Amino acid sequence: MPRPTKGARLGGSPAHEKLILSNLATQLFQHGRIKTTEAKAKRLRPLAEKLITKAKKGDMHNRRQVLTVVRDKSVVHHLFTEIAPTFAERPGGYTRITKIGQRKGDSAPMAVIELVTEALNQVSVSKAPASPKETVATPVDEKTKVVSEAPAEETEAAEATEAPAEETAEAPAEETAEAPAEETEAKKDNA
Known part of the structure; x- marks a missing residue:
């Protein structure tokens, strides 16, 4: 039996939380970056990372698994054809969360979650000089x-x-x- 995640849920029920994360993931892949609360961004990050990893594999089974979370076929097509190839060399860390302060109305801590677009820095070890x-x-x-x-x-x-x-x-x-x-x-x- 799956164990529920610890802490307060984002919505009123597990089903509502699943819908919130699904919509956030859809918007993230559609726009590349979204502004949301820190709690939602922290809960979205592992889901988005798993979906990108499945998109990198690119087979039909993984496409169907992504379609269970992201219901929009055009977003899934964009994820598999454009986003996943950019992360082909990156082993993980596809998203970045940047805290941007507090929301004016209710003082909720806000953050921007975005897809990492920079190239992965490959550190090469050079030989030490012999003499x-x-x-x-x-x-x-x-x-x-x-x-x-x-x-x-x-x-x-x-x-x-x-x-x-x-x-x-x-x-x-x-x-x-x-x-x-x-x-x-x-x-x-x-x-």
Whole structure:
């Protein structure tokens, strides 16, 4: 058995609430954006998202399921032929709710619910540069050229000076590692 949604209903009965949401969805797909109360917009959003997902599939079964909610055939045709192809690359988030303040008469919080028309931003991950030489960009003018080349030369000079220091640091460590080994061999011979 379906569980009723929590909170106060939008209309007087579940059937009335279903009709309100159906009419709101029809108007949303027909006009692209509608102005309504925040409560109605929040209740409409999941319904509209599901209907758009069914329209993206585009087969006859899904068209008939959408027709059970949106009774206007011209709006359903518009949804399947024009709205759904614009959301083909978008995995979800087809609608946006923007709060616009309170209504003058009864101070009800109002909102605009609209279909998202912007393209989905695909964030591409770029490879990190492997060496400092690759980070030096091509110079735009002579001042940039002098500044960008100096750090690259300094890093090469620093690498050259560090190499002999590492070799000298490793040599005493090897000698000290060998010395205890020789001492233990000498102790074994004496024993």
